[in-house]
Amino acid sequence: MENKSEKIIGIPRAMSFYNNYPFYYGFFTDLGIKIVLSDVTTKQTMSNGSALVVTETCLPIKVYIGHILNLIDKGIDKIFVPSIQSIAPKIYNCSKIRGLPDLVRNVVKRDFTIIEATLDKSEKNHGLYDFLKEMAEPFGITDEKLIKKASKAGWKCYNNFHIMVKSGMSYKKAINYALQGKVFIENQTKEYPISIALISHGYNIYDERTCMKIFDKLEAMDVKVYTSLQLSNEQLDDGIVSLGNEQYWANEYDMTGSAGHYLKDNRIDGIITLTAFGCGPDSLMVERITRKAKRFNKPLLNLTIDEHTGEAGFITRLEAFVDMLFRKKRANIINNIEINGHKSEYIPNTNFIETK
Numbered sequence: 001m002e003n004k005s006e007k008i009i010g011i012p013r014a015m016s017f018y019n020n021y022p023f024y025y026g027f028f029t030d031l032g033i034k035i036v037l038s039d040v041t042t043k044q045t046m047s048n049g050s051a052l053v054v055t056e057t058c059l060p061i062k063v064y065i066g067h068i069l070n071l072i073d074k075g076i077d078k079i080f081v082p083s084i085q086s087i088a089p090k091i092y093n094c095s096k097i098r099g100l101p102d103l104v105r106n107v108v109k110r111d112f113t114i115i116e117a118t119l120d121k122s123e124k125n126h127g128l129y130d131f132l133k134e135m136a137e138p139f140g141i142t143d144e145k146l147i148k149k150a151s152k153a154g155w156k157c158y159n160n161f162h163i164m165v166k167s168g169m170s171y172k173k174a175i176n177y178a179l180q181g182k183v184f185i186e187n188q189t190k191e192y193p194i195s196i197a198l199i200s201h202g203y204n205i206y207d208e209r210t211c212m213k214i215f216d217k218l219e220a221m222d223v224k225v226y227t228s229l230q231l232s233n234e235q236l237d238d239g240i241v242s243l244g245n246e247q248y249w250a251n252e253y254d255m256t257g258s259a260g261h262y263l264k265d266n267r268i269d270g271i272i273t274l275t276a277f278g279c280g281p282d283s284l285m286v287e288r289i290t291r292k293a294k295r296f297n298k299p300l301l302n303l304t305i306d307e308h309t310g311e312a313g314f315i316t317r318l319e320a321f322v323d324m325l326f327r328k329k330r331a332n333i334i335n336n337i338e339i340n341g342h343k344s345e346y347i348p349n350t351n352f353i354e355t356k
């Protein structure tokens with residue numbers, strides 16, 4: 001139960017948590033507000049959340065609702081539910097992310113307070129400072145200097161996290177160090193025979209239950225995995241342009257931006273897109289990525305997840321894809337060897353692109 005004199009905020013371990021938690025942590029902690037996180041996602045979290053929304057709702061939202069319920073069950077009264085409308089002028093999030101506080105209010109009929117802050121860079125008076133003010137005000141903090149100081153602490157933690165993931169450190173390690181105020185650059189000594197780019201949103205791939213530990217599975221297959229977190233904003237902008245796009249969705253950085261970059265990157269042997277069943281924006285973006293992947297001759301596997309996705313089938317598809325990448329690579333090596341003055345002509349059947 002909450003100690004009433006303590007300032008406590010509950011943060012669901014879902015949605016924007018996966019990209020922004022280092023900032024939220026630095027910000028709230030600097031203001032003396034204690035953070036309580038929901039527990040890691042389990043099957044129960046998913047089914048609790050699914051029970052309250054219509055079946056067609058995408059998995060990340062079902063998971064989010066499950067985490068809200070988990071925080072309420074822990075006795076947390078104030079829960080942070082941001083409405084991130086647009087991240088730059090006319091660059092919007094999907095309607096579910098934009099309307100998250102309303103969605104939560106309408107489906108979770110329990111006794112708790114939503115700390116609702118709106119970030120909308122397409123509208124006046126909804127910029128970052130206004131967003132931060134709305135995060136602090138419910139705790140009686142209105143002093144501009146304090147809020148700006150906390151914002152700096154948030155950015156410091158966030159930037160430290162990004163320095164470490166960009167250097168190749170795993171997401172989990174980088175977040176742990178960043179929250180401790182540490183920055184380390186790891187020497188990457190292991191060599192991987194195969195590299196893939198994993199194209200998805202943070203909330204799909206860094207939630208270990210949702211993604212069924214895809215990083216661990218690929219590591220066990222000796223596959224190096226790259227994501228959008230290893231890229232700079234300039235590289236992501238360039239990636240969007242190279243897919244013939246203009247940015248409209250806020251989450252295009254995660255999807256078309258990183259896909260556009262990695263399709264041109266010769267170190268990358270194949271692309272895996274991981275999308276939630278029922279996600280409108282992703283289905284549009286994956287369609288475009290799939291068409292371009294054919295032109296770049298990069299094998300592509302599209303995995304769609306929902307709460308019923310079975311682990312066995314998921315592993316089989318990953319293994320088949322990785323096996324195909326190995327065969328293709330071996331064939332390229334063989335074809336570059338001259339035997340008795342003649343180039344080898346071994347051509348494996350690697351020409352399939354899965355779309356489901």
Ligand code: SF4
Pocket residue numbers: 058059060061094095096097201251276278279280281282
């Ligand atoms: S972008 Fe797609 S997966 Fe994410 S919240 Fe919106 S509909 Fe769901």
